[in-house]
Amino acid sequence: MATHISFFFICIPLIIFSSLPLPTLAAKCNKDDQKVLLRIEAEFGNPNPSWTNQMACCDWYGVNCDSDGRVIGLSFFKDTTFNGTIPPSIGDLPYLQNLLLHKLPQLVGGIPTTFTRLRRITMLRITWTGISGPVPDFLSEIKSLNFLDLSFNSLTGSIPASLGTLPNLNVLHLDRNRLTGTIPDSLGNLVPPAYLYLSHNMLSGSIPRSLGSLQTSVLDLSRNRLVGDALFLFGAAKPTDTILISRNLLEFDLTKVAFPVNLTNLDLSHNKIYGKIPAQITALDNLQFFNASYNSLCGEIPQGGRVQNFDQYSFFHNKCLCGAPLEACK
Numbered sequence: 236m237a238t239h240i241s242f243f244f245i246c247i248p249l250i251i252f253s254s255l256p257l258p259t260l261a262a263k264c265n266k267d268d269q270k271v272l273l274r275i276e277a278e279f280g281n282p283n284p285s286w287t288n289q290m291a292c293c294d295w296y297g298v299n300c301d302s303d304g305r306v307i308g309l310s311f312f313k314d315t316t317f318n319g320t321i322p323p324s325i326g327d328l329p330y331l332q333n334l335l336l337h338k339l340p341q342l343v344g345g346i347p348t349t350f351t352r353l354r355r356i357t358m359l360r361i362t363w364t365g366i367s368g369p370v371p372d373f374l375s376e377i378k379s380l381n382f383l384d385l386s387f388n389s390l391t392g393s394i395p396a397s398l399g400t401l402p403n404l405n406v407l408h409l410d411r412n413r414l415t416g417t418i419p420d421s422l423g424n425l426v427p428p429a430y431l432y433l434s435h436n437m438l439s440g441s442i443p444r445s446l447g448s449l450q451t452s453v454l455d456l457s458r459n460r461l462v463g464d465a466l467f468l469f470g471a472a473k474p475t476d477t478i479l480i481s482r483n484l485l486e487f488d489l490t491k492v493a494f495p496v497n498l499t500n501l502d503l504s505h506n507k508i509y510g511k512i513p514a515q516i517t518a519l520d521n522l523q524f525f526n527a528s529y530n531s532l533c534g535e536i537p538q539g540g541r542v543q544n545f546d547q548y549s550f551f552h553n554k555c556l557c558g559a560p561l562e563a564c565k
């Protein structure tokens with residue numbers, strides 16, 4: 236009964252209001268922002284005819300406004316007609332909080348320096364585009380950034396250490412580019428629990444110790460050229476959900492690992508990891524993905540828990556692992 240009463244109290248006013256025309260709300264559109272949007276459209280070569288003065292700019296495709304008609308969100312995606320560079324005028328939208336440029340394969344060049352004027356932006360995503368050149372150092376001037384995703388582009392050069400000075404950065408995606416050099420120590424300063432994706436690049440050297448002190452939720456370093464130890468990434472008390480370090484040149488003794496208790500995904504495959512798989516793995520109740528294949532592991536595969544949910548392909552091509560799902564130990 237109580238739920239029915241609240242249903243009416245909440246829904247009747249909604250129905251009344253939504254049946255009224257909303258001209259004031261729709262017509263509201265920050266005039267300066269509207270001018271900037273038209274400049275952005277021109278810089279893009281006017282590919283989107285839906286942006287016309289007949290409609291309030293807050294109703295334009297891909298535009299999101301706050302209740303005062305200021306542009307807070309802008310997204311362009313799945314469009315092959317944008318064949319120039321990123322419009323520098325985007326930097327003139329002072330209230331912008333969220334920018335998405337996604338699946339624009341003809342978009343080329345770099346990220347414009349005007350983006351440093353975006354003082355309120357928290358989420359910047361430029362993904363699956365043709366942008367190239369280095370990850371710009373000046374991104375570290377955009378202190379409001381919480382979520383930076385530059386994955387699936389053609390970025391080159393090394394990761395600027397200055398990204399680690401961004402006080403609010405919690406999610407960093409630089410995966411699927413052509414980045415080289417080492418992982419900067421400063422990435423250990425991300426806001427925890429951090430989400431760090433650096434896979435599918437050409438990063439080399441050893442993993443910085445600072446990433447061992449960082450509380451991570453997701454750490455994806457797979458498909459790089461990383462060498463040496465990764466033992467310090469683990470630890471039973473860590474909140475980590477996902478550790479992906481496959482296809483590197485990592486070399487350490489797995490016997491000594493204490494897995495994070497809530498670990499869900501672990502890919503160690505294609506490295507030079509030696510030692511045994513610790514029995515503690517049978518206590519990981521959330522483990523859904525596990526791959527230790529193509530390493531130098533030895534000894535009996537621990538039996539129990541979720542371990543036997545994985546088939547031989549999670550364990551094969553090691554030095555001398557044995558027991559189910561591989562052959563019995565001799």
Ligand SMILES: *[C@@H]1O[C@H](CO)[C@@H](O)[C@H](O)[C@H]1NC(C)=O
Nearest residue numbers: 280282315316317318319341
């Ligand atoms: C970019 O797109 C415009 C409009 O579709 C076209 O006229 C121009 O030739 C294209 N330029 C390149 C370099 O593809």
Ligand SMILES: *[C@@H]1O[C@H](CO)[C@@H](O)[C@H](O)[C@H]1NC(C)=O
Nearest residue numbers: 471472473474475495496497
């Ligand atoms: C593991 O998950 C449980 C349940 O969500 C949570 O209470 C606990 O704090 C987590 N442990 C760690 C080390 O994050």
Ligand SMILES: *[C@@H]1O[C@H](CO)[C@@H](O)[C@H](O)[C@H]1NC(C)=O
Nearest residue numbers: 504525526527528529548549
């Ligand atoms: C583990 O990795 C190996 C080698 O890349 C692959 O053949 C196998 O299918 C993977 N197993 C799972 C469960 O993904």
